[in-house]
């Protein structure tokens with residue numbers, strides 16, 4: 632694995648893993664409409680590590696791939712996270728929906744979808760620069776920090792999403 636920041640592309644079976652990796656600050660492409668050939672081409676062209684459940688796809692020539700073994704996302708994270716270079720710069724969470732970067736958002740700018748209790752508590756808010764979704768520290772974060780802490784790869788800036796059926 633090279634010293635530069637690792638980026639991923641996940642196959643159609645790994646949507647949940649992709650969202651967790653994004654929350655952990657890892658640049659992860661996940662597009663449902665890409666077929667196997669397009670996934671392999673994109674991985675080759677961009678140097679992204681292909682995450683797949685498909686033995687044949689994992690063996691494509693010129694593709695750096697990880698054959699993900701478990702059906703469970705916590706086990707999948709434990710398999711994938713150790714490939715990251717140690718001593719890498721701390722990562723900020725990315726938008727689990729779209730992989731966009733998150734920017735700080737003042738509570739006065741919070742949309743009405745953010746509960747008043749959250750706005751008034753002074754909890755730090757973040758907004759996705761691509762899709763506009765607003766996030767704050769919440770219950771989901773406890774789950775991922777636990778998984779990441781077991782691996783020692785805790786992201787620098789703990790943040791989580793509001794209740795989200797995707798997660």
Ligand SMILES: [Zn+2]
Nearest residue numbers: 726729759762
């Ligand atoms: Zn987004």
